Amino acid sequence: MELETNHTAPVLTDPAPISKSRLGIHSSLLPYSQKGAPFPSKYITIPRKKPGKLDDVRSNGWLDAMKSSSPPRKKLNKDFNVEVPSDDTDNAYLSWMLKHPSALNYFECISNFARNKKIAMFLDYDGTLSPIVDDPDRALMSDAMRGTVRNVAKYFPTAIISGRNRDKVYDLVGLTELYYAGSHGMDIMGPVTNTNNVNSTDQQGKEVKLFQPAKEFLPMIDEVFRTLVENTKGIKGAKVENHKFCASVHYRNVDEKFGLSVWLFLASLLATELVNIAQCVHDVLKDYPRLRLTHGRKVLEVRPVIDWNKGKAVEFLLESLGLNVRDDVLSIYIGDDKTDEDAFKVLKKRNRGYGILVSPVPKETSAFYSLREPAEVMEFLKALVRWKEQVEDK
Numbered sequence: 001m002e003l004e005t006n007h008t009a010p011v012l013t014d015p016a017p018i019s020k021s022r023l024g025i026h027s028s029l030l031p032y033s034q035k036g037a038p039f040p041s042k043y044i045t046i047p048r049k050k051p052g053k054l055d056d057v058r059s060n061g062w063l064d065a066m067k068s069s070s071p072p073r074k075k076l077n078k079d080f081n082v083e084v085p086s087d088d089t090d091n092a093y094l095s096w097m098l099k100h101p102s103a104l105n106y107f108e109c110i111s112n113f114a115r116n117k118k119i120a121m122f123l124d125y126d127g128t129l130s131p132i133v134d135d136p137d138r139a140l141m142s143d144a145m146r147g148t149v150r151n152v153a154k155y156f157p158t159a160i161i162s163g164r165n166r167d168k169v170y171d172l173v174g175l176t177e178l179y180y181a182g183s184h185g186m187d188i189m190g191p192v193t194n195t196n197n198v199n200s201t202d203q204q205g206k207e208v209k210l211f212q213p214a215k216e217f218l219p220m221i222d223e224v225f226r227t228l229v230e231n232t233k234g235i236k237g238a239k240v241e242n243h244k245f246c247a248s249v250h251y252r253n254v255d256e257k258f259g260l261s262v263w264l265f266l267a268s269l270l271a272t273e274l275v276n277i278a279q280c281v282h283d284v285l286k287d288y289p290r291l292r293l294t295h296g297r298k299v300l301e302v303r304p305v306i307d308w309n310k311g312k313a314v315e316f317l318l319e320s321l322g323l324n325v326r327d328d329v330l331s332i333y334i335g336d337d338k339t340d341e342d343a344f345k346v347l348k349k350r351n352r353g354y355g356i357l358v359s360p361v362p363k364e365t366s367a368f369y370s371l372r373e374p375a376e377v378m379e380f381l382k383a384l385v386r387w388k389e390q391v392e393d394k
């Protein structure tokens, strides 16, 4: 399955992972009790963190990470009013594709490998099934994409694993035949098996297994959400979302140029609104040592420190589906964001599947393959369905 390439490609790295030490957050937290947790403890480990003082946002790398957190817009060719990538960008992308080939170009390879195997499909939502847009509430999936995902689910167990609130992503996707994991995998509605018991029903009244490893953080996230809404009120373009087990602070529409905060005014500094938003999240996090920050595409995400992520959600779902112990399973995870890397790493480590990164620019990734944009994701999924139909016909 390994495809060896010796080329080194110019890579636009993602925002550097914000390590606890860079944030000034110490690596251990006050331990807290997992007493009465309704799930097997083997899934969860809780990192410890000592209480400590946070550094200023400008010196700890938050701003650099924020500025480079989403692929740059393509250059606009004014003569024709169309977006075109420059030659340099193209060359860099082509070299990067030697390391992370297009899943469309290598479709035959993938389908050959999948022959006589059971495929498990994992899909991220934003930037994978829907295009990235300025307003998160308008990130709609096209009907064509919905139809394609429905067809995929006819043949392969399929799960959506999103950073969003699970109910929200279910509303956006609207397909009952899938499994859904929201809040970066911290809210999973999965299948009932003989090893786990029904503890919930889905929107259609079907019996399901609900797994919420960060349940005890609910009131804390709610409180933080309300504080963030209040504190970012004065920042034009800022938007805060409550995803139940995490909260997101969007800055895609925040002016990166000039703005004066009182705090910075006092320090006699001219600041950008980005500084204000970073400072605001930073100040709130200071009071919650059991929460941590992660970066997404033009979004800061506040979430519990528990050792749980999209990768763990993949493992959990594979186990729930009874697919984790079988040698004839090929898992495919398609995603576009930093948070999807945890899932790519899991598949790479298990060596039983492919991560596919959706990106129009080179990025450091643990994914094996790449696709440029949601339109290519749809083509890939359609090809998979066509292939499966042909195989079944034979």
Ligand SMILES: O=P(O)(O)OC[C@H]1O[C@H](O[C@H]2O[C@H](CO)[C@@H](O)[C@H](O)[C@H]2O)[C@H](O)[C@@H](O)[C@@H]1O
Binding pocket: 124, 125, 126, 127, 131, 132, 133, 134, 135, 136, 137, 139, 161, 162, 163, 164, 241, 243, 248, 250, 252, 296, 297, 298, 299, 301, 337, 339
């Ligand atoms: O795990 P995902 O399903 O990819 O969710 C990650 C975040 O997606 C959304 O934000 C992103 O998409 C928005 C709409 O295109 C865009 O405006 C924003 O800049 C992106 O970060 C969602 O709103 C976030 O809360 C999710 O965490």
